[in-house]
Amino acid sequence: VAEQGRSLWYKDAVIYQLHVRTFCDSNDDGIGDFPGLIQKLDYLQELGINAIWLMPFFPSPLRDDGYDTSDYFNVHPSYGTLDDFKKFLTAAHQRGIRIIIELVLNHTSDQHPWFQEARSSRENPKRDWYVWSETDDRYKEARIIFLDTEMSNWAWDPISKSYYWHRFFSHQPDLNFDNPAVFEMMWQAMKFWLDIGVDGFRLDAVPYLAEREGTSCENLPETHAIVREFRRRLDQAYPEAMLLAEANQWPADVRAYFAEGDEFHMAFHFPLMPRMFMAVQLEDRKPIIEILEQTPQIPDACQWCIFLRNHDELTLEMVTDVERDYMYDEYAKDKAMRLNAGIRRRLAPMMDNDRRRIQLLNVLLMSMPGTPIIYYGDEIGMGDNVYLGDRNGVRTPMQWNGGWNGGFSRADPERLYSPPISNPVYGYQAINVDSQQRSPHSLLSWMKSLIAIRKSSRVFSRGTIEFLRPSNHRVLAYVRQLGEEKILVVNNLAASAQAVELDLRHYKGYIPIEMVGRNLFPRIGEVPYLLTLGPYHSYAFRLRRI
């Protein structure tokens, strides 16, 4: 069995997602780099995270923030050298932090030498590394993903005078995985980074690897076969390595990417995320419970990855029209906040900077089944800048202190890759790591304790979940269980105080021990267990039979 003899470290991970460009600039060029990131590893260790997901850092023309790769075997010169990356990897591992990197399998940049060769002549050996056509009417059933910018999945190449296939931007031609040479080359890329020491890959845009006429060109059996072969080779040579799928699909469709435990180790649970936001705004647990009820079981060695916000827009592809309209109306009243089928905002502004709401969502993140991902800066409540275009508004420099450029860089502000947030509410003068480290009551300090609680028990990372269904729909309560260990989590989704009666007869005789203060609560008996919760308040109780 695949998981035997493995640590399954990814199930117990708390992942921190960051882009090296955004984190810390060591050479004063206005762009974050690996030497800068190494300086901040102590901060991340102290925060308590034990894995970092690095966004693309390979050489790239950066027309899509690095998701347009032009070299799979090196580091973008703006971020340092390959040697810098190796030093970073070693330093992270010394601190018990695993490193997951981004690998964009589906497409390259149109500036990649492979594509330049492919378009140079129809006879070039690299020609068949991409998907070409004489017409633009093949694969018509495939939807267009970037509706705001692309009119077609085909783009005209004036050099070779034919169309090439692209599921994303037209400057990102799709690789042709029907060509075994492409697969072999991508395996070589994986091996290259695994040999250096990375712990896993987040594989971008997985559902689109293969194309077949008469289909949506998503989730095809041929795509699964490609993934299975990568996994087979991985298991043989690098059994501790992990594959994380980016497949923005319904859970039932993503389930196929776990297969029998022989494709991906982890996959994002995309539909859960918007529904957590919806539940808080509606003050109703229904959206969360319904989506988790629609989530199929996955093999034991597999795990969902859950998140609140990330580097992309808050995607609303996996919601109904009714739900999307509601999310727009509540969280993106200003049209500038909307992008594609989503919302380009960070956590804190979406929560109107309400500390209690930010905390509530983080409790949900840390206590739901799955491996949580924290997006850089959300641990201090950073803001966004919706006027920066595309998704750049949520990719602004990390705010370390109230000084020059928020401590991100000593370069002139004009030279920074992006202007830092500087408004009076979310600007680096108000929101920064230094000031929050000084206060035991800051959001940052609270996040540290939350992460510590999460890591204190494998129940959160590996346990089952059973929803309690008290009559009060504003309260979301569930019991996580792993073996004999049980944790009861109770969340008030409402802006007002709530009383709730929980039917805990099944746990009669247990004593709830509140996990923050470690205080004992009255022993559970036959009668409904009454709790009162302040606005947006949460409790996590370890249930002990004493």
Place this chain on the structure above:
Amino acid sequence: LLAEETFLDDDFLRQLMNVGEVDLLIGIPSHNNVATIGTTVEAVEESFQQNFVRERVVTVNVDAGSRDGTVELFLNAAVRKNANGRGLTSLRTEHRVATRYPHTVLPGQVCRVILSAAELVRAKACAVISPVSSNVTPSWIASLLKPAYREKIDFVAPLYSRHKYDGLLGRNLLYPMTRATFGRRLRELRPTEYAFSGQFASYCLNQDVWHEEEIAASPETWMAVYSFCSDFRVSQAFLGKKMHAVTSSGTDIVAAVRQSVGALFWCMESQQSVWMGRTGSEAIPTTGPDHELTTEPQRLNRKRIFELFRSGVAELEGILKSVLSPETHAEIRRIATLDEKNFRLGGELWTRTAFEFAAAYHRAVLNRDHLIQALVPLYRGRIYSFLLEHNESSPEEIEADTEALCLEFERQKPYLIERWNAKE
């Protein structure tokens, strides 16, 4: 309120506490409605899912002692899910809350519980939907609730498409009488489906009327009349054809007259300062598609209706003598001697009869309940005459006749006031 209103039991209160504040409340009164309660609650929740996906909603079943599993079916009827199992059908939890009495209770008590629930959960708009109507559709609920919720209408009465022999009490007495006295053209004075604003619910709840027998018997008639006695906004919503789960019987007519006419007379009595000065009548805004109010007939046992009229006039002679003027009484007695084919109780005599009963009720010449029961045989005479006259009439002709009767009621209103104010 909680301290005083002990008619709400603790369990029901606990359920309402869990529901919390809502935007919309649907009240479903029930009594042995297991055959239809399931489809009613389905229609309600489907309407929520189609029309009110973002609203906080609750459906409240107030059961008057069912022994057929009505409440259990209400609570456990299946919730419609999205066909593909992806996403939500509605965004919020759709609550179902039930309370039941161990025995039969009057409609007023049920209505009061619904109004109390509406006030406790601070519903912005409410509707009462009866499982007695066997063809409730999601669009009915939307048609009633939308004006109350979105247009801030305080009372939304239904407007049904009825076959020409259905709703005869409304057509021949309640509608013309209300229109003539209160000056508002509200067609349905005994609605089984209606909607109202949260504000109007609180207003009604806080009126000191709930101990009155007439209100207990027909609270919806009282609410309808009171809505246009005060400065509340009233409208009608066309719902389409109405079908009953049970067929009206002779016994039902007695009860219907006692309940609704009693409530109407009580309203006239308590609101005389409002209607005395009103002349003519005003239309009430109506929403919904173009409609026909009258459709094709059903068969009725006419012979029995006529026999009950004749025997009633004979048996109740003493009572009728004390209620009616000598001229009216004599005319009633005369037509009771006519044969079936030549019988006619025309609009002029019927109006005079109804007004004299209303005035007698006001003057309390005898026990009011007995008085209203004495109106039943005369009402049967009017119905027999109506059936005879309109055997071949088209729906348009029926509507024209109803309008003519209303105008007759309006024309004779001074006579009503004269009788009302007469000192005897």
